Amino acid sequence: MPQKKPVVVVTRRLPDVIETRMMELFDTRLNHDDTPMTQSQLIEAVKMADVLVPTVTDKIDLGVLSQTNPNLKLIASFGTGVDHIDLATARQRGITVTNTPGVLTEDTADMTMALIMAVPRRLTEGERLMRSGNWNGWSPTSMLGHRIWGKRLGIIGMGRIGQAVARRARAFGLSIHYHNRNRLPDYVENELEATYWESLDQMLARMDIVSVNCPHTPATFHLLNARRLALLQPSCYVVNTSRGEVVDENALTRLLRNGKIAGAGLDVFEHEPAVNPRLLELDNVILLPHMGSATIEGRIDMGEKVLINIKTFIDGHTPPDRVLQAML
Template identity: 70%
Template sequence: MPRDRLSVVVTRRLPEAVETRLSELFDVTLRDDDTPMSRSELIAAVKSADVLVPTLTDEIDAGLLGQAGERLRLIANYGAGVDHIDVATARQRGILVSNTPGVLTDDTADMTMALILAVTRRIPEGLAMMQRGEWTGWAPTALLGGRIAGRRLGILGMGRIGQAVARRARAFGMQIHYHNRRRLRTETEEQFEATYWESLDQMIARMDILSINCPSTPSTFHLMNARRLKLMKPSAVIVNTSRGEVIDENALTRMIRAGDIAGAGLDVYEHGTDVNPRLRELPNVVLLPHMGSATLEGRIEMGEKVLLNIKTFADGHRPPDQVVPSML
């Protein structure tokens, strides 16, 4: 390998097209199997690489960064969320951090609508009945769900993905409401015919469906805690394709089991793969294995962003998707 090529370590298997392009441009170390790196493997990687390409399954904390070698100058994250990276410590050590924003907006919004429909129309219950061979024919009162047209959708977090959800929900005839750190511009509100709620509590109490689309930050941890969940109507449904930590999962489980919330559609969980077993048992809860961004097109576009960030850095410029602590 030419000595002037950047040493890049990739922590997980990526789409073949992305790995091939990385190999063409850089002195890259790829992962043989699709499993997360161990802590010792991550330590070895940060000691030897110029650039680390991690994913959300890698904990890049202060302890790990403290063992980084002099060569490590860029963490080019494969993904938009960077709550698994200690960005402040990286900055203190002169290590840049970049991410891949924007490319998964439509895919995640599509999955949000899929979960809304799955819960309100009881799709998994019908699927399970068919798979068990229990269907005996059509009946007027069987598996009655609810029509989503005319329902009030409350969007918690009206960024790129929240607005993409609003755009889709309007096409389904839903009424758009939202709570955000900052109110949107008037023309954007008019585009969605959206109602802004300064008070999250007041919005939650009036919604038929609540969609969580805010990032994971210290201020959003358990934003939907037991007190706020109790504000929801017993007929309401909650959907989360953002970050699991935003909802108190145990409180949500208790309230759905008690009939205080009508159902939930979740693609993310508070404790990663350690999902509350009582939540799994509920027929009115749809659980997916973090599939919101799982399209081939989206994953390749993520890789292209990683490539662009590394290439720009290699050329001596600021990566276009650099993340700094003030953005978090």
Template identity: 65%
Template structure:
């Protein structure tokens, strides 16, 4: 008698090799349109499937989990962040949650440094000048930016991505400072030549560039609020490739417009695709459409982690990337 295969619903399009392998191993339902599934469609999927493979565009909250059927036993998230999933409620209902950590740390750190350079060296302004055909030739005082060597970089969140940013920053000759929920081991600090600040307020007030690399949790929501943003130096810049909710976007917009912060590079936004139009209009801001982890290699590696988690679960073992509420 044939062994019953797990039914798996994937909420968005994944790289073709990943979808093909899922189809070989499981009874898989793919989202051919690649449009975010409605709440009703997600509820239907969670009633019919053994495994749901969502992404950060799917809000798996308490109410949705309450509608899940008895079949659902695993939410194998495609992505490292799980702030869109009510992990505690899922576990209470006997549903495991996994993620894909550590895969895109280098990709995200690369984008962080790209944004740092884009702002400090005025790359988008230069690009716009060339595309408009307005360049009149070189002159000593034209398009002056700033040198990043010797600048103080403050990293908010010194996990995998934060440490990858620190490695790159040191290669550019920057001073690395960091604030973290827990201080790193002295050996890791020495490796990155990093200075720990127990007080986020004090670090923010002293650095030239602030990089947001912490997850979105209840304790980090608006961690960079209006009061803390006002502590930054007027010539400082802020870069966020983590989660938009960490920054009070309205407060940041007001300060950028007033010249109280020199610039910002944002790959994520507080309200998803609903970006403040006043923010989009500012010349001292570089905005990207959540591209930090968008490499072909990274997307395939994320999918491979999903495959390992689901296959390990199907074989009756603990998935390697199991998320438990105590980790959050």
């Protein structure tokens, strides 16, 4: 008698090729209209699922996990970050959590570098000027920005993405500096020509551009708070492609409005999808809709990791991308 396929509930639309393969392998329940699930819908999902496939938009907290059925033993998250999942409660209930690390490194680093270049050179301001019909032609003092060659880049979080950003930035002539929970080995620092700062405060005060590339954890919530943001030079630019919660968005907005920070490139926001309306009024800020990892190749690679994690777990083995709290 054939073995019953596990019930896999997917909370958002995934690439067609991934959804097709999921339906072939498992008893898959899809979210065809791609509307984010409410908490009550997530509760219904965990009541029926053997495997839940959420994304970063789904808050899998105690209220949801307390309603799980006894057969739910795996949460195979579609994404790298796991700050949307109550890992402690999942562990207490015997639920394994996996994610999709590594596949988004180059895409996110590309977007970070694009913002590092675009904000000081005022690219979106220039594009808006062209579309407005108000451009009167070239002049020596029109649309002046700042070069990035020779500037100091401070990277907060020197994991896979931070290191990929450093490699790109070196090619553009930036001086690489970083703050990390743990110092990198000498050979990595030498390869990246990177200077380590044990004190985040001291690094911030000396940088021309700051790039946020650390994960959101309880320890990094508002890591860039009002006090630390005030340490930045008025000529400094802030780029965040990590998580909005790492930066105190209200404090950042105040400093940008008051000319205490030169500009910002933000792909993530503290209260997504809501954006501080005062940010929308600023010309010296580039705002993107959390698209740092949004490539077709990246999304398919993520989906394939989810499939491997589920299949490995169902076959009775430890999935390759199991999340351990000690790793956070």
